Amino acid sequence: MSHAEPLYPALADEPTSPEGWLEAFRDVRAVTEQLCIPLETEDYVIQSMDDVSPPKWHLAHVTWFFEAFLLKPFVKGYVSQNDSYDYLFNSYYETHSSPFPRPRRGLLSRPTVADVYRYRHYVDEAMELLLCNAPSEHSRAIAERVCLGIHHEQQHQELLAMDIKHILAQNPLRPIYSKRLKVPPTRRPAPMGWRTYEGGLLTIGLEPDSEAFAFDNERPAHRQYLEPFELATRPVTNQEYIRFMEQGGYQDPALWLSDGWHLIREKGWTAPLYWVRDGERWYHFTLTGLLPVDTAAPVCHVSFYEADAFARWAGGRLPTEAEWEHAAVNTRDLNGNFADSGYLQPVATEAGTVRNPQDPPLQMFGDVWEWTGSAYRPYPGFRTLSGSLGEYNGKFMSGQMVLRGGCCATPASHVRPTYRNFFPPSARWAFSGFRLAREAT
Amino acid sequence: MSHAEPLYPALADEPTSPEGWLEAFRDVRAVTEQLCIPLETEDYVIQSMDDVSPPKWHLAHVTWFFEAFLLKPFVKGYVSQNDSYDYLFNSYYETHSSPFPRPRRGLLSRPTVADVYRYRHYVDEAMELLLCNAPSEHSRAIAERVCLGIHHEQQHQELLAMDIKHILAQNPLRPIYSKRLKVPPTRRPAPMGWRTYEGGLLTIGLEPDSEAFAFDNERPAHRQYLEPFELATRPVTNQEYIRFMEQGGYQDPALWLSDGWHLIREKGWTAPLYWVRDGERWYHFTLTGLLPVDTAAPVCHVSFYEADAFARWAGGRLPTEAEWEHAAVNTRDLNGNFADSGYLQPVATEAGTVRNPQDPPLQMFGDVWEWTGSAYRPYPGFRTLSGSLGEYNGKFMSGQMVLRGGCCATPASHVRPTYRNFFPPSARWAFSGFRLAREAT
Amino acid sequence: MSHAEPLYPALADEPTSPEGWLEAFRDVRAVTEQLCIPLETEDYVIQSMDDVSPPKWHLAHVTWFFEAFLLKPFVKGYVSQNDSYDYLFNSYYETHSSPFPRPRRGLLSRPTVADVYRYRHYVDEAMELLLCNAPSEHSRAIAERVCLGIHHEQQHQELLAMDIKHILAQNPLRPIYSKRLKVPPTRRPAPMGWRTYEGGLLTIGLEPDSEAFAFDNERPAHRQYLEPFELATRPVTNQEYIRFMEQGGYQDPALWLSDGWHLIREKGWTAPLYWVRDGERWYHFTLTGLLPVDTAAPVCHVSFYEADAFARWAGGRLPTEAEWEHAAVNTRDLNGNFADSGYLQPVATEAGTVRNPQDPPLQMFGDVWEWTGSAYRPYPGFRTLSGSLGEYNGKFMSGQMVLRGGCCATPASHVRPTYRNFFPPSARWAFSGFRLAREAT
Amino acid sequence: MSHAEPLYPALADEPTSPEGWLEAFRDVRAVTEQLCIPLETEDYVIQSMDDVSPPKWHLAHVTWFFEAFLLKPFVKGYVSQNDSYDYLFNSYYETHSSPFPRPRRGLLSRPTVADVYRYRHYVDEAMELLLCNAPSEHSRAIAERVCLGIHHEQQHQELLAMDIKHILAQNPLRPIYSKRLKVPPTRRPAPMGWRTYEGGLLTIGLEPDSEAFAFDNERPAHRQYLEPFELATRPVTNQEYIRFMEQGGYQDPALWLSDGWHLIREKGWTAPLYWVRDGERWYHFTLTGLLPVDTAAPVCHVSFYEADAFARWAGGRLPTEAEWEHAAVNTRDLNGNFADSGYLQPVATEAGTVRNPQDPPLQMFGDVWEWTGSAYRPYPGFRTLSGSLGEYNGKFMSGQMVLRGGCCATPASHVRPTYRNFFPPSARWAFSGFRLAREAT
Numbered sequence A, B, C, D: 001m002s003h004a005e006p007l008y009p010a011l012a013d014e015p016t017s018p019e020g021w022l023e024a025f026r027d028v029r030a031v032t033e034q035l036c037i038p039l040e041t042e043d044y045v046i047q048s049m050d051d052v053s054p055p056k057w058h059l060a061h062v063t064w065f066f067e068a069f070l071l072k073p074f075v076k077g078y079v080s081q082n083d084s085y086d087y088l089f090n091s092y093y094e095t096h097s098s099p100f101p102r103p104r105r106g107l108l109s110r111p112t113v114a115d116v117y118r119y120r121h122y123v124d125e126a127m128e129l130l131l132c133n134a135p136s137e138h139s140r141a142i143a144e145r146v147c148l149g150i151h152h153e154q155q156h157q158e159l160l161a162m163d164i165k166h167i168l169a170q171n172p173l174r175p176i177y178s179k180r181l182k183v184p185p186t187r188r189p190a191p192m193g194w195r196t197y198e199g200g201l202l203t204i205g206l207e208p209d210s211e212a213f214a215f216d217n218e219r220p221a222h223r224q225y226l227e228p229f230e231l232a233t234r235p236v237t238n239q240e241y242i243r244f245m246e247q248g249g250y251q252d253p254a255l256w257l258s259d260g261w262h263l264i265r266e267k268g269w270t271a272p273l274y275w276v277r278d279g280e281r282w283y284h285f286t287l288t289g290l291l292p293v294d295t296a297a298p299v300c301h302v303s304f305y306e307a308d309a310f311a312r313w314a315g316g317r318l319p320t321e322a323e324w325e326h327a328a329v330n331t332r333d334l335n336g337n338f339a340d341s342g343y344l345q346p347v348a349t350e351a352g353t354v355r356n357p358q359d360p361p362l363q364m365f366g367d368v369w370e371w372t373g374s375a376y377r378p379y380p381g382f383r384t385l386s387g388s389l390g391e392y393n394g395k396f397m398s399g400q401m402v403l404r405g406g407c408c409a410t411p412a413s414h415v416r417p418t419y420r421n422f423f424p425p426s427a428r429w430a431f432s433g434f435r436l437a438r439e440a441t
């Protein structure tokens, strides 16, 4: 995956012309397929747990999204390649049709991988025609949905990376996804500092007059009062996490939420997902195989419960999503180790950087999704999209926690300071880490 | 249970003297035992689901609380009646000792009910001695813990009512808890109106200078910004809920959170807990047996998911806990149908009341715990109690939703506007209902 | 339970007169209640696992049996005490009515223990009237069913002992069922020898002309060809079993049936049920509390899988039920340590007995039910009883193994050489042990 | 799969020369691969339930068998292609090494299908060398193990057909395994008659002096006494089974073993596996897609419980395995609809055949494995093979029922009258049907 051309093109600004949309569409579709180039046909089929989908399912589902929400409504006489795909590749849109049961996605050998690619290209062609000849009375609606479909496919690009990692990790052969991923530099861990924020009555969520794309759950902008707080200048590192482990973090119930304590006991968790101990040393499974844990890199593949317990052990807490967003909005530096970097694993930040207390925190974007202390609930005045697309985000607003900032598998152009990702507190297969916060003294 | 003496004495103000504490202690201990008078010995033993505890376990556990946190630390040479009780009746204090597994509480025929009462009285005597002779250097600590123990026992009084109801409801014989409960009056449903609140930057949580008792989770007071909102003048009634059911509320996925939709399908829920249809009419199991559903009374025994789905169906939403508290603080009327009323079921509010738009909402307190739209998380700056008592509330701050206002089984003196109750969103065996809110137009 | 009068009267010969039946009926009813005298009310309520029934359920169910199969069919105008008992106390007779779900028997606090005894006595009176005034046209049918009902109640007497033991064993307080049980004598283990049988074409099952009572599953008598075989002169002892454990029996997959191997790994079994290690010594929970394991007594509370693995380890095998029956029929000594002995636990046989090779094997009856190598299937020509009583035995003829000989909790008059008991191969809460067999050389 | 050359070569007589073994080895290896020709790569990967293995796992496992039991012991300096395969493709030989967990076989995308074929050919070459140069001191052992390996691979050929059918059946697209399978002729159902057997003292199991190959579980031959019995002249047909269904067979508890009754209620079974109702007509999924049920063909894909319930409904019973074997031995006609026929589904026998009472029963071999009423237990004097191969059959002798006669997916040369197949009584994905028996009047 070393590319002369950048693999992940920026969708920095929304296109303003049909040609612009066409190009953006083509770009995102191409990236998805490039992500799958290293896969064997067999890798496309496996569902390693209920949360994971077979890669070929992802390829087909994002295609179905364009078909269901653009081709069928807006292309007169559009004929699908296979009627049953509407059932098989509907993920969770209950008001659209009854979706094929999620835990059974791994039982489908057909359509084959080749069939799925044929389906993609069939839809691609129809989409290109539509984008070049969008009926003017629907051009706004079409642009909005194409934009949503593109961001949707970017979400699944990240899911593909997560899921492929989980699939390969089940295999005692420890298969390597790709040997062409970039090798992270060896760096000394950056010292952790604290950045102070005054708080006050702040605006959270996407500015009402923003024309940029954002998901419905980032809206509406609203006021929120924050007490003064401090935020760590970088995420917690593997080195710090290993100290937590060594000092009995997984054995002390006083550090844990009750649900977390019962979970780690039931599952026998004593380290992040994918970690393996060999003698004195920790290794972890990565998309380039089993590697020694880089102590300077942010810890990754921990659940909310583990992040929360570490924070309590360290005398801090997780930031709320509003605190995180306030800090992020003011960072003015959205760069980070995203999928575009070509590592597909978290990387230590450059060490030794002299930092002023006024400097913005490091690594807010990329590397690891950062667990916040906020449950995923609607903003005041939240409205879902109309129709089946109303199921996109809103119906998941229970039982999950918010994560912020994107990760090493997120396309750089996909993330914003206001972006709200969410996972159940027990989830570990995402590239999830965390950063400490504390009350300002 | 018609009592010349009031069953539930008020703990309106914290006692200021040892005699005051002694009286308060005796009162709460007596109420618990009076609640159990109607029970058969066999009723004390059953655990009808993991969430439910056998009544005799409750009787012993609240006793253990005084023993573990007062007698053992503060009475020199205190000898327990039975050392194993420290294991059997520790509920969830992992840092105190390893608790006996919760789902196995119903497997303990011994200690017998009589043994448990003996244990209670043994501890009562030791507590009375302690309260009359508290070492002055610990008098503040003792007062604080006695106060906590009293409120703890009140919580278990409510749990006793919930659990006894659930236990008896399993039995096809439909046993009646007590025929001496008061019979609710027949009332016409009050019309539902809306009360508008301007919002703004408000203080939520217990005022910092308050000397009144409150749990740690109600602290610290902090500022929160609320957009203008409207709150329904009373909870949703059975009549309204039946309309929701009749109009397909349980069949339309667009109304439900995803977790809720899967839950009702898996469990086959189509009505509140304890409801039984007989021909055209709905009945429900109560502590006085199977009764016709009173259409004017607040709907009860619904999960958060059902409350949330109803609200969406009705074009509203659930209030946040801050909205609810803001309204409640300003209600200045904490009266309601509490356990002290002697109904132990929700009752319709008086109908036909002429109401001004400025009037405070009705039934904010008592009748049903009201689900809010807020996940149960710590307030900014939250600190747990020190030692094992730190496990009292804080460790449950994930996976649960906040309910407010107390219910028909709550001792009146137990509730405050700032009181935060919490249950998992799927729970239905509490006396849980809800009230609508919406954005102010 | 030391009785001037024998607790367990013999039903050695079927009564021939109404008075005889009346006396037999009264006897069996009285024994059941005497078994429960040591229980606390709370003990009657618990269901410690799905296989176990609360003692009060047993008391009511055996009563229901007489009501359903005698009073209702044969007493004109019989009025039940409570119609719902027909539902609650039907165990598994699906063609009679839909039985109350077995795993929910422990959720019934009502009817109370006192109610159940009232129900017993109500039915007792009606039964006595019926037995004294049996309509002559039904006298044969009535005698047959009373006889069945008496043996049925005896079966539940044994189940009561098993279930009470299991219930009390869940409790960390290790409650003692009764301190009045007889204390087993200390004996040296008898040396184990082998008794040879020639085999040949033998008759198995109840002789066709037998008038003695037997269950349908013991019929019809039929011919079976046995190869020559040898049978151990006594059951395997605790001492021998401890050696198996110490020599890695639970760790060597080569010794185990596949189902057994997976079971012991999943459950973590490394010793018989109720065994607890304390330092170097093994203790086991008994109806008189926690006692050191008597090395000379037969091993008890082992599953079929464990018996089978031990036999393989010892170079032998379990006898088939035909082999066992052939040996037992020729023993001509049905004495043994039955419930009537008052131990309610297996006891070592008298040591030092000089034994000739022609002597019959010891302890064929009583002490422990002996697992055989035979799956529980119908004999050739097997016919069930007509009507709902056809469900008595026949429908359980899959997935279970046959055990023979009765145990220390079986009424002596209940067992015969042809008696076929059966349990799933994983069951351990019965008083189950085993004896070795091998091919004759 | 229409083959000029016969797909399934007969192993009618054991080869007597190295060349003979080489040819037999090559034949069986070729057949397995030919069975997989119609598969897509994706089909090879799926594990549709714990009992099913991915086709590529079968391909590798049978190869591992030759490697583990022939190449490693007998080829000096043999180097495996990949050491981890010994772990991945060991099915259940616990004494050989710890096998990879069965339910996780479907999580392995690697080795790829191509890798597996490479592994096959690598082992094939080594095996050919070994067979051509077998060290004379081991030639007998090698011949025995090759013979076992060949029969083992034949067993997996049948499992492949069963598993492929189950895998494809999960898919709403209803994929067709192969369009080149032969289409069954349309025949009228043959009338069912009864053939009487006198019984007596008979020899069951493989004759001691037989040199033919047989599994250890068919030995030793032993005497068994059979009462006179009658056996149906053909298996139960779909037409007869539909009548059972229509007349409430699945609703009447009196017909069912208790385990069976609970199973069909829990699973909601009301028809054989793979059956789908469309209006008035029944269809079933086959390896050539969804077809109308052929009423004249033997019913297939029923569990033991369903076979047993049907037999009870029809006033008969299932034959014991000894009865079946006695009839089969005397049939002297081992022909039938085996895999070699190219149907891979049961086919109606030729209708209208005039049959004498003395004629042997029809369709004893092929079409459907016939459930017997016999639990799968060892024959008297049974000895397992030595070493890890002792786990081949013996350790499964609990919890399963014997089936006889082979089916439409069994290689014809694989079956004998003494052949004992076995499945749990709940299994339905094998090609399992049944034939009635009854006592001779």
Ligand SMILES: [Fe+3]
Pocket (backbone or CB within 6 Å): A061, A091, A152, A156
């Ligand atoms: Fe999606």
Ligand SMILES: [Fe+3]
Pocket (backbone or CB within 6 Å): B061, B091, B152, B156
């Ligand atoms: Fe408590």
Ligand SMILES: [Fe+3]
Pocket (backbone or CB within 6 Å): C061, C091, C152, C156
């Ligand atoms: Fe019974």
Ligand SMILES: [Fe+3]
Pocket (backbone or CB within 6 Å): D061, D091, D152, D156
């Ligand atoms: Fe195999």
